[in-house]
Amino acid sequence: xxxxxxxxxxxxxxxxxxxxxxxxxHGSEIVRSAIxxxxxxxxxxxxxxxxxxxxxxxxxxxxxxxxxxxxNELGAEIAEEDIDExxxxxxxxxxxxxxxxxxxxxxxxxxxSGGAPVLAKHLKRIYxxxxxxxxxxxxxxxxxxxxxxxxxxxxxxxxxxxxLLVFDNDAWRKTGESVSGGYNQINEEIVRRFGILFGAGExxxxxxxxxxxxDSSEIINTLSGxxxxxxxxxxxxxxxxxxxxxxxxxxxEDSDDDLDTAHTTNRITxxxxxxxxxxxxxxxxxxxxxxxxxxxxxxxxxxxxxxIERGRKWIEEQTGSMEVRGGDYxxxxxxxxxxxxxxxxxxxxxxxxxxxxxxxxxxxxxxEIREESEExxxxxxxxxxxxxxxxx
Numbered sequence: 001x002x003x004x005x006x007x008x009x010x011x012x013x014x015x016x017x018x019x020x021x022x023x024x025x026h027g028s029e030i031v032r033s034a035i036x037x038x039x040x041x042x043x044x045x046x047x048x049x050x051x052x053x054x055x056x057x058x059x060x061x062x063x064x065x066x067x068x069x070x071x072n073e074l075g076a077e078i079a080e081e082d083i084d085e086x087x088x089x090x091x092x093x094x095x096x097x098x099x100x101x102x103x104x105x106x107x108x109x110x111x112x113s114g115g116a117p118v119l120a121k122h123l124k125r126i127y128x129x130x131x132x133x134x135x136x137x138x139x140x141x142x143x144x145x146x147x148x149x150x151x152x153x154x155x156x157x158x159x160x161x162x163x164l165l166v167f168d169n170d171a172w173r174k175t176g177e178s179v180s181g182g183y184n185q186i187n188e189e190i191v192r193r194f195g196i197l198f199g200a201g202e203x204x205x206x207x208x209x210x211x212x213x214x215d216s217s218e219i220i221n222t223l224s225g226x227x228x229x230x231x232x233x234x235x236x237x238x239x240x241x242x243x244x245x246x247x248x249x250x251x252x253e254d255s256d257d258d259l260d261t262a263h264t265t266n267r268i269t270x271x272x273x274x275x276x277x278x279x280x281x282x283x284x285x286x287x288x289x290x291x292x293x294x295x296x297x298x299x300x301x302x303x304x305x306x307x308i309e310r311g312r313k314w315i316e317e318q319t320g321s322m323e324v325r326g327g328d329y330x331x332x333x334x335x336x337x338x339x340x341x342x343x344x345x346x347x348x349x350x351x352x353x354x355x356x357x358x359x360x361x362x363x364x365x366x367x368e369i370r371e372e373s374e375e376x377x378x379x380x381x382x383x384x385x386x387x388x389x390x391x392x
Contacts, residue, residue: 001198001216002032004098006090008119009075009112010043011136012036012104013050014183018191020049026331028199033093037086037119039078039111040067056089058082058115068110072149075114083122090123099216100130103161105153108138108146113153120160130220133161134194137168137282137355144362151359154352163223163344165194166230166282168351193233193281196340200295200329212305214295214327219342222293222325227345228352230282234274235338236267238299261304268296268307271339272314280343283351289319290345294326298337303328315341 007016013036023031036050039059047055057065059078068074079086101123105112116133123131135157138146158164167190173182200214223229272294276286292315296303305328312326 001030001099001200001219002097003030003100003102003198004033004090004093004095005031005035006101006103006119007034007036007050008079008103008105008116009038009109010040011106011109011183012112012116013038013043013047013055015104015134015136015187015190017047017049018187019195022191022195024049026195026199028195030195030198032098035086035089035093037079037089037111037115038067039063039065039075041065043067054089054092056086058085068114070108070110070145070149072110072114072153075110075112076118077114078111079115079118083118086119087122095127095129098129100132100162100220101127102132102134104134104136105157106136106138107150107153107157108136108142109149113149117153117156117160120157124160124162130162130223131160132223133157133164134190135164135166136190137166137170137351139169139173140358141173142169144358144365147355148359148362151356154355158226158228161226163226164228166228168282170351171279171281171283190281193231193340196233196297196329196338197231197293197295197342200297200327212308212327214293214325214329218293218325218327222291222323222342222344225290225345227290227347228282228349229342229344230280230284230346232275232278232280232341232343233338234271234278235336236271238302238335238337261306264302264304265307265310267302267337268304268339269310269314271296271337272311272341275339275341276315276318276343282346282349284343284346285348286319286343286346288346288348289321289343291323292316292319292321292325292344293342294324295329295340295342296327296337297329297331297340298334299332300328300330302337303330311339319343 005016007013016034019031034050035054037056038044044055103116103120105116107113120131138150172186294312296308308326312324316324
């Protein structure tokens with residue numbers, strides 16, 4: 001699937017930058033064009049792979065390149081005011097060559113949280129291609145204002161995009177991990193999962209053609225209908241040929257074809273279960289998901305139609321959905337076999353309910369703090385007897 005990626009804000013820019021690096025490393029050709037948009041000049045300067053002329057600094061008249069300080073209302077206002085500057089960069093995208101737009105943003109900050117929904121609304125008004133969002137939820141330890149921003153942005157973003165793919169930092173940060181180290185690892189996890197998902201069906205020079213192709217239309221159909229999506233992932237390393245282990249037998253080196261097929265099928269169904277029931281990008285109950293897509297990636301000899309079909313049927317049973325698609329993504333020379341599951345239209349998501357509740361409490365607390373602050377300031381500034389007169 002060929003995408004025009006737009007990283008909005010600090011987190012969004014870094015993730016799109018990482019996607020380009022992934023593309024170059026794997027030759028997957030997912031990113032047809034990439035743009036970074038920010039109100040902070042330093043964040044744009046820190047990017048490594050997005051071209052300089054595709055980095056758009058907005059809000060210069062209001063914040064002088066210093067960012068919006070986690071004020072997502074200001075972020076939204078600036079995006080509205082400077083939408084023509086952003087459109088100027090988008091005009092250089094060969095839209096006829098892309099299957100969809102993907103806007104990537106952290107939902108807890110100010111620029112991406114406020115601006116991404118504004119851009120999504122703008123793009124949907126102009127283009128016929130689908131506009132998807134990839135929203136990153138902040139960790140619960142990042143503070144009340146970030147939770148409040150995320151809850152408000154999520155509510156708005158999901159209405160403006162054709163589908164909102166979500167990654168929850170709270171489920172991925174490790175205890176005791178440094179902030180920068182933690183986010184670097186999280187970005188790797190994001191790009192690995194979505195890289196395999198969006199890379200399926202894109203055949204590069206010399207790459208094996210899939211037996212059961214997952215092309216862009218399969219992904220678009222799975223994401224159709226809107227709502228919220230999550231992605232599951234599981235992988236197993238490929239054993240060296242000389243080991244004589246299970247994967248050697250899968251190649252048929254020391255077993256007959258029937259045993260080879262049985263082991264390959266079992267491995268695929270095991271990975272499918274791990275991907276669906278393990279750590280999702282947005283933890284949720286998979287039962288009730290409206291649509292799903294299974295992609296099995298790895299060396300061609302480890303992928304077979306029977307295993308993928310069995311995995312697809314298992315997902316059908318678990319979700320109760322009749323719209324479950326599946327296929328393979330052969331990657332010659334890969335040292336692992338991986339299963340990626342896209343679950344679209346999920347509704348049983350405890351984390352979102354928790355986020356909304358914490359955000360409501362944070363909003364109430366902020367209102368109380370503001371009122372108390374005004375009272376304290378008033379008592380500090382005004383004299384008790386009201387004898388002093390102000391200058392004007």
